[in-house]
Amino acid sequence: LDAATDDGGSAAAPSDDRDGASRYGLIEAGALGWRDGRIVFAGRMDALPAAPADLAADVIDAGGDLVTPGLVDCHTHLVFAGDRASEFEQRLTGDSYEDIARAGGGIVSTVRATRAASEDELLAQSLPRARALVADGVTTLEVKSGYGLDFANERKMLRVARALGDALGVPVRTTFLGAHALPPEFGGDADGYIDAVCDWLPRLHAEGLVDAVDAFCERIGFTGTQTRRVFEAARALGLPVKLHADQLSDGDGAALVAEFGGLSADHVEHTSAAGVRAMAAAGTVAVLLPGAFHVLRETTLPPIDAFREAGVAMAVATDCNPGTSPLMSLRQGMQLACTHFRLTPAEALRGATVHGARALGLGDRGVLRTGLRADFVRWRVREPAALCYWLGGDLVASVHCGGRRVV
Numbered sequence: 456l457d458a459a460t461d462d463g464g465s466a467a468a469p470s471d472d473r474d475g476a477s478r479y480g481l482i483e484a485g486a487l488g489w490r491d492g493r494i495v496f497a498g499r500m501d502a503l504p505a506a507p508a509d510l511a512a513d514v515i516d517a518g519g520d521l522v523t524p525g526l527v528d529c530h531t532h533l534v535f536a537g538d539r540a541s542e543f544e545q546r547l548t549g550d551s552y553e554d555i556a557r558a559g560g561g562i563v564s565t566v567r568a569t570r571a572a573s574e575d576e577l578l579a580q581s582l583p584r585a586r587a588l589v590a591d592g593v594t595t596l597e598v599k600s601g602y603g604l605d606f607a608n609e610r611k612m613l614r615v616a617r618a619l620g621d622a623l624g625v626p627v628r629t630t631f632l633g634a635h636a637l638p639p640e641f642g643g644d645a646d647g648y649i650d651a652v653c654d655w656l657p658r659l660h661a662e663g664l665v666d667a668v669d670a671f672c673e674r675i676g677f678t679g680t681q682t683r684r685v686f687e688a689a690r691a692l693g694l695p696v697k698l699h700a701d702q703l704s705d706g707d708g709a710a711l712v713a714e715f716g717g718l719s720a721d722h723v724e725h726t727s728a729a730g731v732r733a734m735a736a737a738g739t740v741a742v743l744l745p746g747a748f749h750v751l752r753e754t755t756l757p758p759i760d761a762f763r764e765a766g767v768a769m770a771v772a773t774d775c776n777p778g779t780s781p782l783m784s785l786r787q788g789m790q791l792a793c794t795h796f797r798l799t800p801a802e803a804l805r806g807a808t809v810h811g812a813r814a815l816g817l818g819d820r821g822v823l824r825t826g827l828r829a830d831f832v833r834w835r836v837r838e839p840a841a842l843c844y845w846l847g848g849d850l851v852a853s854v855h856c857g858g859r860r861v862v
């Protein structure tokens with residue numbers, strides 16, 4: 456063992472089995488051991504084969520603090536330039552998100568700022584946001600493109616996303632979201648723009664910049680037919696897909712991404728019963744984004760009970776972006792998921808760990824179990840529910856990623 460936590464307290468190992476023995480799979484008086492970045496022991500202290508000091512070069516006494524898997528933020532747009540605080544103010548005086556988008560603001564205004572930024576400037580502006588997520592427990596990060604909307608700038612965004620992972624020592628999974636909005640230079644020719652998006656994808660993939668492909672299937676985004684063309688281009692390259700689905704209206708997005716065996720349907724406020732059934736049949740994860748729901752003051756809740764009854768895994772993510780969810784804490788996202796969507800704290804913690812990992816197609820993290828990545832957080836709390844209870848504040852004692860301390 457390289458090291459072990461000898462924490463008379465608990466090592467919550469959210470079960471990836473919804474009917475686990477305990478709501479959290481919590482282990483009282485637990486111990487965690489790891490070597491070469493992988494967990495080699497996760498269990499009760501009294502089940503250790505010898506005293507920690509005889510097993511590990513370094514022993515950390517966590518003093519009864521709660522230890523959980525590292526958080527997995529499976530949906531962020533955190534690479535962008537500028538901000539949209541002025542639009543936030545505008546929405547408080549009555550303009551809707553869609554009004555602002557149709558008037559040329561919204562995503563397109565962030566596109567202008569992102570295109571104007573150099574790669575170094577974009578990295579410098581994005582790094583503090585990624586650092587904030589890691590400081591609050593995130594050990595795997597998904598980052599989307601989608602504010603470049605031309606080949607050079609989509610490539611610039613994806614390169615910055617990769618650079619974030621190198622700078623932070625935290626795995627970053629990239630998602631190509633060229634089909635995020637229609638750039639002004641295409642003058643309303645959405646089909647022509649989708650042609651371009653499908654041309655860029657293999658070139659970006661050839662540079663190793665793309666782990667998954669996403670699209671914004673919505674009235675103010677792209678149609679199901681246009682989305683399908685992007686998915687077919689992804690399938691031709693063997694890339695997994697995910698989708699901004701049924702966020703502001705029911706566009707049958709969930710059923711579409713499930714048809715392609717997609718990793719996840721995200722937002723899903725307006726997903727129909729048929730969409731839920733399709734997701735359950737395909738094993739597509741529902742990614743809940745309560746930050747956007749909260750900031751837009753949405754009123755239509757995602758079909759949480761239907762997801763529960765159908766056995767659809769629910770993930771929770773920040774959707775960190777300048778327009779609908781300028782949220783830089785996944786733990787805060789868990790709190791919002793409980794408060795707005797009535798998830799239990801156990802569901803929210805599973806949503807931000809093992810289900811977040813599943814939404815990225817990753818099976819080697821999200822649970823404290825032998826053989827999985829040694830990604831874990833030591834929290835200054837005694838019980839898991841406290842993670843969804845406190846608003847703000849700093850509850851992190853330490854964060855380990857791949858067995859190395861990063862916070």
Ligand SMILES: O=C(O)CC[C@@H]1NC(=O)NC1=O
Nearest residue numbers: 562671699747776777778779
């Ligand atoms: O407003 C932005 O900048 C992105 C919003 C974000 N993108 C999307 O497709 N839905 C969202 O909530």
Ligand SMILES: [Fe+3]
Nearest residue numbers: 530532699774
């Ligand atoms: Fe999003």
